[in-house]
Amino acid sequence: MTERFGPDLLRGSLDLMVLSVLAKESTYGYELQQRLRDASRELVQVQAGTLYPLLHRLEADSLIRSKWDASTGRKRKWYELTAAGRRRLTAQTKEWDRYVACIQTLLAPLRAQQPDPV
Amino acid sequence: MTERFGPDLLRGSLDLMVLSVLAKESTYGYELQQRLRDASRELVQVQAGTLYPLLHRLEADSLIRSKWDASTGRKRKWYELTAAGRRRLTAQTKEWDRYVACIQTLLAPLRAQQPDPV
DNA sequence: GCCGATACATCGCGTGGCAATATATCGGGC
């Protein structure tokens, strides 16, 4: 039962995660939160005070688009990716991969010294 | 010629990078900066205004230890890892690996949709 | 002597995750 990831780690890729969830399927804030929690085995627990401002920010940047809808029973704010959002997602994924590869290289000699436990 | 990584990305792993450099070899601030720059092909360019406070922070947490020395020609503040620093490095590396694996899982369905260009 | 590289330091700014708090609605148990 490992702890959830700290704020500094999340900072680098929360946007990416949210965009990727919305790329799979349009949804609303609260469910998005559950989705991230479940898909990460409780490791990514985005707080409400983080998520909603984040969504507003993405919308202000026209990366996502929102629409209030109560037809599914409850009044919810549904979000979907825009074309710009999809482009950003692609770019951000590439950026993330580059970053991971970079750190991997930096840590490589260290791992050689202390071989990783399989 | 890709751009250097943004502040939000670095936030998650700058400590880790600095600790890993010092694990290989004790050194001083300015050279540490060059080492990171070179080892990352210019992608990680830690600013002086970031590096020095960071080193002070690590030292305050007893993860590194410093010593002024001018015997190599110039007056420099040399840093080396403490035992606690080595332990932290190990822990932080594990945390990083877990995090990367987690994001990898979240992004997996996306990559399946849009297969990565070899 | 001047200038650029080396070397360390500090300040103020902006960003963004977080806890706390607020508000409203819904369904189930009693």
Add this chain to the structure above:
DNA sequence: GCCCGATATATTGCCACGCGATGTATCGGC
């Protein structure tokens, strides 16, 4: 009918930290 916990969104203030700007000092080459 009423209460309570889950659902659902929003805002506020706090704090950590990367960054640009700026300051200071030393060294070597021209």
